[in-house]
Amino acid sequence: MINLKNILTVYLKELKDSLRDRRAIFSIVVVPTLLMPALMFGVGKIAAGIFSKARQETPTVMIIGGDDSPDIVAKLKQSEKMRIVESVADWKQRISDKKIRAAVQIPPGFEPKLKAGDAGPILIYNYGGELKSGFAAEVLEKFFRDLREKTVTDRLAARSLPPGLITPFEVKRENVAPPEKVGGNLLGGVVPYIVILLCFTGAMYPAMDLTAGEKERGTMETLLCSPVSRTNLVLGKFLVVLTGSLSAMVLSLASMGISATAAGLFFLNGHGGAGKLAAAHANAAASAMPTIDPLGLFGVIAMIFPVAILFSAVLFTISLFAKSYKEAQSYTAPMIFFVLMPAMVGMLPGVELNAGLALVPILNLSLVCKEMLSGIWHWNYIGLIFGSSCFYAAVALAFAVRMFNREDVIFRS
């Protein structure tokens, strides 16, 4: 039944055909290769630029009340870290309209009450989720925190008490995780997500072209006239779809590695839009740069392999039902959501691998990749996930072969 020579003949022909197709090259080679540099340099640079610009901007702040707290108001006005504007009644609207970034409400009699040790709370108003408004609130918070600390220190000094009286000890936090574990946690969620997505999109175009595309162009019937059995035809074609999927994965990972290295050098040299800030903190940034376990990358490739077979077989089968390329597109495009949803769940903090989740396709891959990139190797889960993925892939492939042998699918009208 299985004839390797025939499968190879079909594979080589379909591969040659696909390599001459600009659309296939675009989805299999160009997108996976350029996506990572575009994300890291393009989006990364824009984000760094926006962040840096927002940081450098002196926030416009409004003081509500404070008429009987002249010293504090004067200090606020003297601060170079904020620009105080005249108080108006519609200050809330102005924050919403981004005309001012934040407002601080000083309660009546704050200054005299502070001296008496009975001051009311200071209220800071900002627009939640808005970057510049958040920075403005941070500046105000720091101002009043400093004021509070100074008040405490002055009171202790007045009573000849040591400053350590109210802070008998410091609390510090130190990271013991090696850089690759930190990196694994940071990148571990994102890397599988992107690789899974590219693995899927890499298979999408050849799957549609080799099935619905052939039907539409009338070459399917020509091919079926040959004496090669349909099982060998479908396997030859399927291997090309798998090649597309795996090529997209390998190219995206290679591009990711090169881009990460290049982006690290780029940003550390102070070109990333953060300017002086980046240059000043270059050493600190170098130690904070997330790295990933290189063995983990090989682990990711090995674990994604059966999932690539699953994607290729599912896309192949779905496209096979379609009569035209357009119809196939309308069937396969929504499939991306089914791929993205479990991959996104895997990115969520707190979602940990367990025996149940190890059987959920795509989600299990996302979770185990996160662990492997952090240098954690739970061999029992890895075995379970690899085994279940291989099982799903085998079922999907058997189904694809079966569908290709059904004349109501091939000659659907």
Added chain:
Amino acid sequence: MIEARHLTKTFKDKKRGVIYAVNDISFTCAPGRIYGLLGANGAGKTTTLRLLATLLQPTSGTATLAGYDVVKDPQQVRANVGFLAASTALYGRLTAREMIRYFGELNGLSPVLIRERTKQLADQLDMHEFLDRRCDKFSTGMKQKTSIARTLIHDPAVMIFDEPTLGLDVMAARAIVRFVRECRDRGKTVIYSTHVMSEVEKLCDQVGVIHDGRLLAEGTLEEFRTRYAERDMEEIFVKIVGGETK
């Protein structure tokens, strides 16, 4: 040799129930003869030919082509059949040479034999000028020649033509008709489906009139003319299928 015995093919339709696309068709075509399958659109011609080419499996009945049974030995049947239809297109991104070689390889021919046969066919069909150009840039005539070469690369004993002149201009259609005659002259068994009466008159040694999946009448052109007392094939056809369509 083609021998169809009680070939039947049904399809299930949600609204119409079981549809008999081909209903108990039997006929024989000997080597060196052209059997014309004449019928209107939707009569069952394409389904019959797809059954013979083993693209579809019969619901009941069977056929033998070049001695091989379409149900028991479909791969051997395909290895001995050349199938040319308006719907059998070329791979646009391959050159004519690659297209012919691919089908040679699929038919299990050795590289040496493929090279020899390609040269031979290119000589016969005058293809050398465009042999290494991509098929998507071809004129209708070039496509037609490449399709013929693809069909003949394995030198099949049986040729199946399913409305091969559909959509072709006069000159291209004439070339196809000439090619079909050549196949007969070389001793191949030929089955040719069409709804064009003039093609039947020009080509066919034996004619089967198919309507609603059934073979309603069979015979030579002269037999039909005598039986229905008509010279014109179109009038004969209308009489066989039971009058004008309303």
